[in-house]
Amino acid sequence: MASGTDRTGLIHAAQIGDPAAIASLLAVCQADARRYAWRHCQASDVDDAVQESLLVVARKVRGLKAAAAFSSWLFTVIRRECLRLQRAMFRHDPLDDDGDEVAERQLASRGDAALRLDLTHALESLPAHYLEVVLLRDFEELTIAEIAERLGEPAGAVKSRLHRARSLVREYLLA
Structure with a gap:
């Protein structure tokens, strides 16, 4: 990069x-x-x-609080982008209209014990905030409103989190 004072200005x-x-x-x-991206x-x-x-x-340089933090911020942005691209490489294509039928056949072909074990592993792989809403909704059978009240969060946030959690479980089971 340029010298410290030039870069700061x-x-x-x-x-x-x-x-400009x-x-x-x-x-x-x-x-x-580019050098940093090559390493990550x-x-x-x-x-x-x-x-x-x-x-x-x-787009976001205006929100940077201190010019001295620019380099570490830049490297953090690059590292996150590398991770995003890496995750995208392993992501499965979304299922099309016939995908639901294929998924059901695929899951139905597994034995109950294997499916139960896979479901356990899928749930264990969830981040805690996703696992919590799945357990409250699907195992304790609470309504969205009851979950929202218990967690002290808006119902929309609970619905969104539940949808994302179920999507992650589905991806895990179909992987």
Whole structure:
């Protein structure tokens, strides 16, 4: 990157929304971003990670609290983008209209004991906040309103979390 004082001035100018400063800042930090991405991404994802990360930087640099935190923030953005791309590589295609039937046949072909074990493992793989809503809804048979009241959260948030938890369980079972 540029020398400390040059870079700090560039960051400050970018933070106030100067388009030329933002463009210069992205040009200056691109080489460091690429080097860092090479260490944290699959080789095929480096260009995508750098491009997406620099777009995030361009959009959100105004929210950066301190210019001194820019480098660590940039590297955090790149690391997250590398992880996102890595997860996307292993993600399954969403099921189409016939996918529900295929999924039902696939799950029905497993024995009860195997399905029960798979379901246990799927539930254990959930983050705690997802597991909690699944257990309250599907095992304790509470309503969404009752769960929301117990957790002290809006019903919409509970519905969203329950939907995401069930999707994760389904993905686990079909993987």
